[in-house]
Each structure stands twice: as structure tokens, then as C-alpha cells.
Amino acid sequence: MTPALVCEGLVKRYGDKTVVDRVGFHIDEGEAYGLLGPNGAGKTTTISMLVGLLRPDEGSVRVGGIDVDEDPVAAKRLIGYVPQEIALYPELTARENLRYFGRLYGLPRRELTSRIGEVLDLVGLAGRGDDKVDTYSGGMKRRTNIAVALLHRPRLLILDEPTVGVDPQSRVAILDRVEALVGDGMSLLYTSHYMEEVERVCTRVGIIDRGRVVADGTKRELVAELGGTDRVELTLDGDVTAAADKLRVVEGVSEAVVTGSSSIRLLVAGGRHLLPALLAAVGDAGAVTGVEVVEPDLEAAFLHLTGSTLRD
Amino acid sequence: MRALLVVGGHELRSRLRDGTAPLIALVAPIMLATLFGLALGGDDDPPLKATIGVVDLDGGEFPASVQREALNTDELKGVLTFRQYPDEAAARGAVDGGEAGAALVFPAGFSEGVGAGRGGQVSVMESPESPLAGVVARSMVDRISALVEARTLAVRASLEAGVPADRVQVFVEENGAAGPALSLVGDPVAGGRVDLAVHYGAGMAVMFAFFVVGTTARSLLTERQNGTLDRMRAAPVPLWTALVGKSAVGFGLALVSMCATWLSSVLIFGASWGDPLGVFPLLLAHVFAATAIVMLVASRAKTDAQADGYTLGVAFVFAFLGGSIVPVYNLPEWLRGVSLITPNGWVSAGLSELAGTGAGPSAVLGPIAVVTGIGVVAGALALLGFRKGRFA
Numbered sequence: 001m002t003p004a005l006v007c008e009g010l011v012k013r014y015g016d017k018t019v020v021d022r023v024g025f026h027i028d029e030g031e032a033y034g035l036l037g038p039n040g041a042g043k044t045t046t047i048s049m050l051v052g053l054l055r056p057d058e059g060s061v062r063v064g065g066i067d068v069d070e071d072p073v074a075a076k077r078l079i080g081y082v083p084q085e086i087a088l089y090p091e092l093t094a095r096e097n098l099r100y101f102g103r104l105y106g107l108p109r110r111e112l113t114s115r116i117g118e119v120l121d122l123v124g125l126a127g128r129g130d131d132k133v134d135t136y137s138g139g140m141k142r143r144t145n146i147a148v149a150l151l152h153r154p155r156l157l158i159l160d161e162p163t164v165g166v167d168p169q170s171r172v173a174i175l176d177r178v179e180a181l182v183g184d185g186m187s188l189l190y191t192s193h194y195m196e197e198v199e200r201v202c203t204r205v206g207i208i209d210r211g212r213v214v215a216d217g218t219k220r221e222l223v224a225e226l227g228g229t230d231r232v233e234l235t236l237d238g239d240v241t242a243a244a245d246k247l248r249v250v251e252g253v254s255e256a257v258v259t260g261s262s263s264i265r266l267l268v269a270g271g272r273h274l275l276p277a278l279l280a281a282v283g284d285a286g287a288v289t290g291v292e293v294v295e296p297d298l299e300a301a302f303l304h305l306t307g308s309t310l311r312d
Numbered sequence: 313m314r315a316l317l318v319v320g321g322h323e324l325r326s327r328l329r330d331g332t333a334p335l336i337a338l339v340a341p342i343m344l345a346t347l348f349g350l351a352l353g354g355d356d357d358p359p360l361k362a363t364i365g366v367v368d369l370d371g372g373e374f375p376a377s378v379q380r381e382a383l384n385t386d387e388l389k390g391v392l393t394f395r396q397y398p399d400e401a402a403a404r405g406a407v408d409g410g411e412a413g414a415a416l417v418f419p420a421g422f423s424e425g426v427g428a429g430r431g432g433q434v435s436v437m438e439s440p441e442s443p444l445a446g447v448v449a450r451s452m453v454d455r456i457s458a459l460v461e462a463r464t465l466a467v468r469a470s471l472e473a474g475v476p477a478d479r480v481q482v483f484v485e486e487n488g489a490a491g492p493a494l495s496l497v498g499d500p501v502a503g504g505r506v507d508l509a510v511h512y513g514a515g516m517a518v519m520f521a522f523f524v525v526g527t528t529a530r531s532l533l534t535e536r537q538n539g540t541l542d543r544m545r546a547a548p549v550p551l552w553t554a555l556v557g558k559s560a561v562g563f564g565l566a567l568v569s570m571c572a573t574w575l576s577s578v579l580i581f582g583a584s585w586g587d588p589l590g591v592f593p594l595l596l597a598h599v600f601a602a603t604a605i606v607m608l609v610a611s612r613a614k615t616d617a618q619a620d621g622y623t624l625g626v627a628f629v630f631a632f633l634g635g636s637i638v639p640v641y642n643l644p645e646w647l648r649g650v651s652l653i654t655p656n657g658w659v660s661a662g663l664s665e666l667a668g669t670g671a672g673p674s675a676v677l678g679p680i681a682v683v684t685g686i687g688v689v690a691g692a693l694a695l696l697g698f699r700k701g702r703f704a
Contacts, residue, residue, distance in 0.1 A: 101547070
């Protein structure tokens with residue numbers, strides 16, 4: 001079966017700076033793929049090249065077997081793109097927004113009317129479709145943002161940070177809808193700051209850092225790379241920077257990152273057995289008030305691969 | 313094509329919904345053109361009734377002949393009036409007070425000096441409030457200078473040929489230099505003869521074309537900031553669809569604006585801008601150039617507010633330099649040449665031909681070609697900027 005998306009060797013430079021450096025991955029038909037990376041890692045630039053907004057300096061993108069560079073219009077017909085920002089006209093109603101973009105996507109007028117009703121229902125806004133978008137909550141705007149991308153029944157849905165700035169309830173609602181779409185066979189590319197969202201929705205994950213994909217695989221494969229490494233979350237009162245410096249030199253500690261004013265995240269081989277040594281290493285730098293040892297997970301894999309946290 | 317219509321229809325509805333289209337495309341230019349026309353134009357327009365003061369300290373034949381010939385010149389019949397003043401101070405007072413638009417001063421012994429081949433000097437006083445009188449007075453002085461030079465040369469040549477000094481004046485007059493024959497070469501008052509209702513109507517139309525297209529430029533930048541431009545570009549349509557669809561609406565509204573101002577000028581003042589077959593292509597070319605120039609400006613802007621500022625700046629500078637606000641003949645000499653780097657200047661020159669001389673459409677082929685060329689160059693540069701700025 002033709003993959004929903006294949007990108008190979010994507011490069012984008014701005015002057016001397018290479019912001020995307022030989023990025024490549026693929027998404028199979030019906031697969032949900034997560035692209036994880038901190039701010040500035042090159043996620044949005046990569047997505048801009050995938051959806052034909054930006055021409056890569058090198059590399060190629062094929063959507064459903066169609067080369068985006070050779071036939072961008074046909075390729076874009078297969079993509080439903082949800083940008084990071086709320087790309088809607090606030091002075092129009094949701095229905096008017098949907099009608100405009102639906103017509104731009106070439107949906108016949110009669111089909112469009114019924115399809116608008118369907119997608120409004122799908123995102124849970126059937127009762128508010130005739131209200132102006134600027135009267136919506138953040139979550140409702142996000143859902144409308146997604147609805148626009150679903151109008152033309154795309155084969156590949158690309159969601160760029162779709163839950164930024166929404167309340168937990170709306171986030172759950174959005175994730176439920178996305179899971180349902182994937183369950184119905186839609187292919188998905190999902191980027192997010194929230195590890196738990198990617199873990200929940202995606203079956204395969206690519207980790208992008210400083211413009212490069214540093215790892216690509218299923219969650220199980222990525223976590224397996226850690227071997228017997230655990231994630232340890234330390235909470236302490238005192239100088240966290242000095243404590244992290246001391247912890248880094250403890251044998252068995254591969255990473256030590258300050259994650260807050262009183263928290264440190266560690267990657268430790270055989271975490272539970274090493275706890276006494278860790279507590280001793282902190283010493284005068286602060287008083288440890290909490291310790292949590294977490295079995296290997298995607299968060300730990302990310303830290304292991306990039307040496308940083310997602311919210312850096 | 314269908315996608316272009318979708319984008320264009322959306323843009324037009326937005327402009328109508330927020331009220332900018334009727335206000336900037338119709339109400340403002342028509343109202344300003346009408347106010348300017350009422351205040352400065354019309355049949356009793358003072359500049360079209362130029363009064364020139366004459367201080368004749370010479371008392372000879374030459375000043376009298378000059379006035380007689382000027383009044384008999386076809387171009388100045390019914391336009392020009394001479395008023396006599398005893399001295400320069402009285403003439404200066406009349407010019408400053410608005411009684412005369414300009415004044416000529418013939419010094420004592422002027423006719424005798426010219427007759428004897430010694431030449432002479434005529435001075436002119438002008439008022440910035442009476443541009444036509446100034447133009448006429450200056451052109452008369454130019455013509456007098458040419459006559460005096462010719463006469464002086466004839467006298468000197470006759471003397472050198474051996475004609476006795478006491479017979480030289482009679483000899484020269486008998487052989488073709490009898491007195492001043494004041495024919496105004498070309499039409500020195502062409503600019504001034506365009507009714508100021510036409511001048512200001514056209515000027516406002518030309519200037520507001522930039523503003524009308526400017527609302528589209530602003531909308532383009534706003535859409536980029538809001539992300540809706542990228543959403544349009546991600547649709548299965550060519551990348552340039554949003555840019556071209558929106559520009560087409562700006563172009564169309566600007567054309568409607570110019571034609572409405574033209575029509576209002578005809579209906580309100582009964583003024584003629586000239587042969588419609590010449591006027592319309594000229595306006596069309598200007599709208600094309602204005603659209604391309606504003607889009608070039610927008611392609612360099614980062615925010616919608618910046619696009620607004622750039623458009624305002626370009627529109628006002630071009631309007632000033634190109635004679636849309638102040639008639640070109642009122643500008644300093646060095647600025648008159650500069651006016652021709654603006655489409656406004658060429659449109660103004662073209663309309664002067666059409667409305668001022670009654671010339672046919674062929675007379676504006678040059679201005680139309682130049683204005684279109686300006687549009688093509690600006691449009692090409694705009695496209696490069698838009699590609700770089702991720703608009704297209």
C-alpha cells in the first residue's frame with residue numbers, strides 16, 4: 001500500500017543557518033505519527049515543507065505517492081492541514097468560515113452544506129455553528145480550526161500543536177476526536193509539546209532536535225534504547241543548578257536537567273539502587289523533599305536522545 | 313479561475329462589510345474632489361481670467377505693441393486683461409493685493425534701446441496665488457526677449473553692413489522687423505487651461521487609487537498575521553491564488569473609484585476630462601501601476617500597520633510630486649522633471665493634453681505606455697518580494 005507520506009532528506013536554510021537538516025520519515029496509511037521536539041527544533045518548518053507552503057532547499061515530499069513539488073495541487077488535495085495558530089476569520093461564524101474554505105477546496109455547493117453540518121457535529125459545535133468565532137472559547141476555536149481541515153475528507157491530517165492554549169476539558173475532547181479519526185483509518189501527523197498526547201494518540205514517534213530527526217520508531221523501540229535506565233524526578237529546597245552539577249558526576253547518571261526552580265530530572269541506570277548515592281551527592285546543595293522513580297517512558301527517551309526536556 | 317473568484321468574492325464582501333470599500337473608493341475621493349472643485353475650480357476660476365499689470369516707464373511703441381499683440385493672440389483671447397500702473401511700487405501693491413496676477417515693467421528708454429540695437433530689459437512680478445497670470449507674463453517676457461535679441465542682431469548687422477546709424481531703425485523696420493509680433497509658441501498655458509475642477513477631480517482620483525489598493529495590501533498582511541493566508545496557500549490551488557485574487561479586487565475597486573470620481577466631476581461641474589476613449593485607458597493604466605506599486609510596498613512590509621504607513625507615504629509623495637495636489641506648473645523647476653518618475657505625473661500630463669487641448673486618444677499613447685511600464689516593473693519586483701515573504 002502507498003504510504004500516506006514519505007519525506008526524504010529535507011533541508012531548509014535561511015542564510016548560513018540550517019533550520020531543517022536532512023529530515024526524513026514516513027507515515028503508513030492509517031498510521032498516527034508523532035513529531036516531538038522542543039521549540040525551535042524545526043517542526044513547523046518541516047510541516048510547512050510537507051504541506052507545500054515552503055519549498056525545501058533539498059529533499060522530496062510525496063503524499064499518497066504524489067510528489068508535492070511536481071504536482072502540489074493534487075498532493076494538497078490529500079492533506080488536511082491544521083496550523084498552530086487559529087487560522088480563522090473571527091468576524092465570521094464557524095459555518096461561514098467553513099463555507100469559504102470548503103469552496104476554496106473545491107467542494108460543490110450542495111455537498112458542502114451537508115458536509116459543514118457533519119464536521120460541526122464531529123467537533124461538537126453543531127449548536128454553535130452560527131455564532132461568530134470571536135465569541136468562542138479557546139477550545140471551541142481550536143475545534144473549528146480542526147473542522148476546516150476535515151471538510152474535504154483528507155487522507156492525511158497534519159496537526160501542528162493542536163491543543164496549545166486550551167483548557168484540559170477541551171484538550172480531552174480534541175484528543176478523543178483525533179483518536180476517533182485515526183480509528184476510522186485516517187493517517188495522522190501530530191506535533192505537540194505534550195508528551196502524554198503523543199503517547200496517547202500516536203503509534204510511532206520521531207524525535208526532532210536542532211533540525212534533525214535523532215530517533216524514529218514505535219514508543220517501545222524508543223524506550224528500549226534506554227536499556228535499564230530509569231527516570232528519576234528529584235524535588236529539593238536549595239541550589240538546583242549546583243545540585244544538578246553534583247548529580248551529573250555520579251556514576252550511572254547519564255543526564256541531569258533542571259526542570260524547575262526546585263526540580264531536577266535524571267536518567268539513571270538502575271535508578272532504585274542508586275538512590276542513596278544520589279541523595280548523598282546532593283549534599284549541601286539542598287534538602288531533598290521528594291523522589292520519584294519512573295519506569296522508562298517516552299519522556300525519558302526524549303531526555304536521553306536530546307539532553308533536554310520538551311518544555312525547555 | 314474558480315478559486316480566484318472564491319478569494320475575490322470573499323475579499324470584496326470583507327471590504328463591503330467593514331465599510332472601507334464605499335468610504336475610500338467612493339465617498340472620500342468624490343467628496344474631496346467636489347470640495348476642491350467648489351473652492352478652486354469652476355467657470356469663474358480666477359486663474360482663467362488672468363490680469364497682468366503693466367508699468368510703462370518707456371512710453372514708446374514697443375510696450376503698446378506687445379499689449380496689443382498679446383490681446384489679439386488666439387490662445388489668450390477672453391483670458392487676458394492688462395491694467396496700467398504708474399510705477400513699480402503701485403504694480404507690486406496690486407500683485408500683492410490680488411488685483412493683478414502678475415505685472416510687467418518696461419523701463420524708460422526701452423523702445424529706443426531696442427531700436428538702436430542696444431537691447432533692453434523687462435522685469436516681471438508674479439504672485440503664487442495666480443499661477444496662470446504668472447505663466448502668461450513669463451511667456452510674454454520670453455517672447456519679448458527673443459524679439460529684442462532678433463531686433464538687436466538685425467540692427468548690429470545693418471550697422472556693420474554700412475547702413476548709417478541715423479537710418480538704421482527705418483532700414484530694419486522696412487526689411488521685416490517692423491515691431492513685436494507676439495506669437496506664443498506652442499501653448500504655454502496648456503496646464504493652466506485645464507479647469508481646476510478637472511485638475512483636482514483627477515488628482516484626487518489618482519491619489520485615492522493608491523489608498524483603495526492599500527486596503528487590499530493591508531488585508532493581505534492581516535491574513536498573513538492571522539494565519540489564514542497560509543491556510544489558503546495550503547489549499548489545493550496555486551500558491552499565487554490568494555495574492556492575485558485579492559489584488560484583482562483592489563484593482564477593480566480602484567478603477568471603480570477613479571471612474572466614479574470622473575463621473576461626479578462631469579455631473580457636478582459639467583467639466584470634461586477629454587475624450588473618454590483617451591481618458592479611460594489612461595485611468596486603467598494608472599490603476600494597474602498603482603496596484604503594482606502598492607503591492608511592491610506591501611511585499612516589503614512585515615505588519616499590516618507597516619503596510620498602511622508605507623502606502624500612505626508613497627501615495628502622498630507621488631501625489632505631491634506628480635501634480636495630484638499642487639499643479640505641476642506651481643512646482644519648482646527641478647521638481648517638474650521629478651514628477652515624470654511618478655505615474656501621477658504622466659496621468660496629469662495626459663489629462664492636460666486631453667482636457668486642455670482637446671487632443672484625441674492618440675495623444676496619450678505615450679503616457680499610457682510609460683505608466684503601464686512603471687506598473688510592469690513594480691509588479692515584477694512585487695512578485696519577487698511576495699515569493700520571498702511567503703505570500704505566493
